[in-house]
Amino acid sequence: MSTGVTAESVEDILTLLRQEGGRVTTSRRLLIEALFDAAAGHSTAEDLAAEVQARAPDVHLSTIYRNLEELERLGVVTHTHLGHGPATYQLASFAHAHFICEVCGSRFDAPDELFRGLARLARQRLGFTIDPHHFAILGHCHDCELRAR
Amino acid sequence: MSTGVTAESVEDILTLLRQEGGRVTTSRRLLIEALFDAAAGHSTAEDLAAEVQARAPDVHLSTIYRNLEELERLGVVTHTHLGHGPATYQLASFAHAHFICEVCGSRFDAPDELFRGLARLARQRLGFTIDPHHFAILGHCHDCELRAR
DNA sequence: GTGCTTGCAAACGTTTTGCAGACTC
């Protein structure tokens, strides 16, 4: 399983950005702040844009996407697909796996520990290193499973 | 883990379709034949459309989507997301899990057996019944993992 | 001043939908 860069603060990330030859702009600072505010949350690009636009209304959604892409390239942000619909973005240090109910859409955050066995089997049998964070595992939650009977 | 309806033949499915009040049309027959031809394959809606159009050129892609949706409702077809890009469709009786390399895109088909441990843990800890087929597990294949070092 | 970054508009790829006509039963 993969690990992301651990960034402790907004300034850490801005410093990293500068080190890599990037510029520190208002939209970037606000975006990174929004990611820290969301912390364990699951924000779409649109959510983050709304957060940023509350303070800088002219920041365009395409700028959010471009900056998220850049932050992923630096390894401080990851995105996750929770099912159909938009991807969600979070700080790499907060990445974790998800189970999503296909019926009601409810979400269960899961510790990586649950994937240890699968990770070992995939490696042994297929030489494959899993990243359980990038796509959610779909299925049925307890209530919807009962209701289906 | 969930199981789909097992349909043995094109006629089985057409019979089921009729039982449910649906009509048997050329485009539906050809689509189901294409799904049987692909069998263990991973066909996108566009692939299937091409296959159908080889014999009935006027069948529109939207008809393919509508018919795939109907066949999913009947439980004889499922779709799978192998990563970014279009979904793939297959007969429910051929459904299986996938590992996809995020770097080179190579695909590994996996027996459900690998997911037994995860299925048990998810059920015990979260009351969640996993469907390992709907979304692929992303990660890195052996070669790309080595190359990244 | 160099060149990275931005807003805007337009395009992208996949999938869905509204409609009027055509077909199955």
Added chain:
DNA sequence: GAGTCTGCAAAACGTTTGCAAGCAC
């Protein structure tokens, strides 16, 4: 004949891109 299914065109959705102007360094 009733009601389902179809082709077509258009829209929807999330995301990406080309461009010229604007800004950080």
